[in-house]
Amino acid sequence: MITRRTHVALLAASLFLSGCGGGAVASTESAPPPSREPSRTPASPEISVEVAPQQIPGLGPRTRAKIPADARQAVVVTGRGRDSPVSTVVLYERTAAGWRAGASWPAHNALKGWSDHHLAGDLRSPIGVYTLTDAGGLLKDPGTKLPYDRGVGFTSPGTGFEGEPLAGSFDYVIAINYNRQPGTSPLDWTRPLGAGRGGGIWLHVDHGGPTHGCVSIAEKHMKELLLTLDPDLRPVVVMGDAKSLAG
Template identity: 30%
Template sequence: MRILLLAGLIVLGLATPAQAADLAQADPAWFPTRLTHLGDAKQVIVVTGRSQKSSYATLRTYQRGSDGRWREAFPAMAARNGYAGWQWATRRVQDTGTTPAGTFRITETFGLAARPSGTRVRYRRVDGNDYWVGDRRDPRTYNLFQPSASARRTWRISQAERLASYPTQYAYAAVIDFNRAASVAWDAQRREYVARKPAVAGRGSAVFLHVNGKGSTAGCVSVSRTEMVRILRWLDPAAHPRIVMAPLADIGRA
């Protein structure tokens, strides 16, 4: 109702800039009108943690229409985050059990299960030979997908997630672009992906939005399998989707 009132007053020219700002503040803290790093996004996933140390969260989805207004795409979803709560992305350290707070793009998805019909964001079907690397020793392969355990690899299996080891969680997943390499190329000789502009080794890798496991995550965000499939089918690369994540008290700064 307050959104409709604001739109009507602006159209009629009856709201001053200050009044318009006051009305916008009536939106909940997690509503896209209150978020400041959305850029050109027309689809936004907002994850709000209960507190800085809590592993329980709420996930909401929003779509921006041709009229410029944001509308909720699906009802709010119960979510889980890292077992140690939250840490700002620029301060996060690998293996601390925290979920990075901030705003990130979503440009690719993957899963051990077949691509859900209607999925538009790039989807990679993965299997038992596929890994996600977190090897601090080699920044060139840090936080990158690798398609096999090649004998000539520069990364160590002991420092990588074998994706098939998490058949429930990684049935479906969306990659959160936290600490991602700016440029990646395929090294045909070593049969591995390498980063031309690497991520920060040690800050964290393999941060995804994925299917719920038995409890909290190691730094990812998770929702039910049904809701994860619904999100995958909804995401549209043409809408430049972003995910905004933080404790509720800090969501406006994420």
């Protein structure tokens, strides 16, 4: 029987190649004649104000409709442009009053930007809303509530598109459930849409340049994300260029 650890080791090399929101009516009644009785001032009508739930800014109706109703955490990745590798990440948490934003973090996405039909090797990150269920890394579990797979399969050798070293990029990763089987190691190679549609799309540690398809943020922010995400809150990632997300 092939154990999960053995399976992880066999898939490590293949993974590296995959990249990574009334008015009042005046009365028409005439004034009464003078009277000895005390005047009566009509009471002001009570006004009921209903506050609409706060929506995540920048998301249009089609994008919002894709967020599951039970999702209470949303990692929103907003790309600078369709063909840009630069983006920002904000973690939102749903409260009784609506979605509350956390800090805004600088990030990188794929070298050539974004695609709504991601293909293997196109050097674009997939646009969409995806669940987040599994994590892992080369370093030990920092204390996340997500299932965490640690192993040497998360080694990232070589250099990036701008000549920057990739070492440490996979120290912490969170698998984005695009074309993968949820509930498995981020290293799992199962591709429900087929290998041609790519995979191995992660949130991982930033190496200072564009990615093959993943989204990368600073190590301290990856660690914070891992400590904050809670599977009981059904976390998702909402990702794409600003114009696409506004649709």
